Amino acid sequence: MKKRLNLEYLNTFLIAAETGKLNATAELTYRSHSAVSTQIKKLEEQIDAPLFIRSKNTLILTKAGETLVDYAQRILALNDAAFNSMSDSDWGGDMTLAIPTDYSRLFLQSFYPKIQEKLPHFNFSTVFSRSREIRKKVDEGKIQFAIAAMEPEYGEEVLLWEEGLYWVCSKQFEHEPDAPIPIALFSDDCIINNHSLYCLKKTRLDFQIRFTSTVMDNIADCVRSGLAVSLLPESMMTDEFQVLSPEFLPCAFTLKMGCIWQEKADTNIVNTLIESIKAQVKQPDFMNSLKILSTGRSNGKSPLAP
CATH class of the missing domain: 1.10.10.10 (Winged helix-like DNA-binding domain superfamily/Winged helix DNA-binding domain)
Structure with missing residues (x-):
């Protein structure tokens, strides 16, 4: 042969x-x-x-x-x-994309229009789910291309953006010294959930999980209302929050978002998708746009950024 x-x-x-x-x-x-x-x-x-x-x-x-x-x-x-x-032929087909639920507005308003422009003959179906669930479906061949939270054990992936993770409470939050710290936590299998529990157990603080949700907006609302403390990404920050002292409750982790794809996916199509998304991420005001889409408001650079 x-x-x-x-x-x-x-x-x-x-x-x-x-x-x-x-x-x-x-x-x-x-x-x-x-x-x-x-x-x-x-x-x-x-x-x-x-x-x-x-x-x-x-x-x-x-x-x-x-x-x-x-x-x-x-x-x-x-x-x-x-x-x-063959460029004049109707090169296209059906393809399933996926993105974490918390970034659905970013995808629909920023990434998806660019993808349609670059691949006009494709019929895209989009799945909104949690990153680890998305990874399972990519492995099963149900999703061809996705954006997901990056984790150390996975190899060949493309970093899109990275944002800090901060333990925050509202400016009106009050806590009795002898009472457990009320925590708002993601209720499903996700990387922020892992980071949150790791930080809490490492500090040996007395805490109690009071609120759980699979949706980041719900977690942020719990914090915003002064009912709980939570670990949130920088894009969710507004001037209603204040960061807890790292000496009291530290977090050494960041949230990295990247592209993943099915092993058998066409390399040319994958590269076109990556380039289309990266073109938006490289825009000078991307992080501020991400903040607006995540919170519905803009204060320029996050006041909580280090």
Whole structure:
């Protein structure tokens, strides 16, 4: 059986050859440093020859690498020509997207219009759920592409934005020194729930969970009303909240949101979706827009940001 070069590996290889750096290649291909290194290693195994001489973070082409550059350029150019020759056809289909419920307004008002513009012939179905539930459905093949909270145990994902997590209460909150601290907590399986319980148990404070909800707005309302304390992301902050002292109740975690996708999803479509979403995230006022969509109000930069 004849060997076939992997087009995705060739694309990564060409970018690495052009940039000469793994970090830059990882950023340009929307992959982790280790994923890029693995792809290059697999390509080297395919051709049974080293492609680069590695010197710290610098990549220098070997003779085999220089030879492959020419072939890779022609192979990928032919691949692009094949797609371009069919550009007038109705290239499209059905695709299911997903995003955490708490960011539904951001998706509908910011991301979705851009996605429709870039992929006009696709029929998109959108699922709003919790990040971990979304991950299960991606693994089951029920969702092709999604935005979800990133967690350390998952590898090949693309970071979109990161925001701080803060223990907050309302400015009217009053607490009796000997009474348990009333807590508002997410009631389902989510990363903020994990972070909240970890912080509370680590401090050994006397606390009592008084309110639970699967919806972030409900948790924020409990805090806003002065009935409870909770761990909330920066985008939910308004001047009605005050941050608890880190010495009293610290949180060393942040909330990272990223793109995930089904393993068999078309690479070109995935890259188009990522680029469409990243174009919105890179807007100078993105975090303020996120705040407006999350809280319905804007105070410029969050007064609670460090």
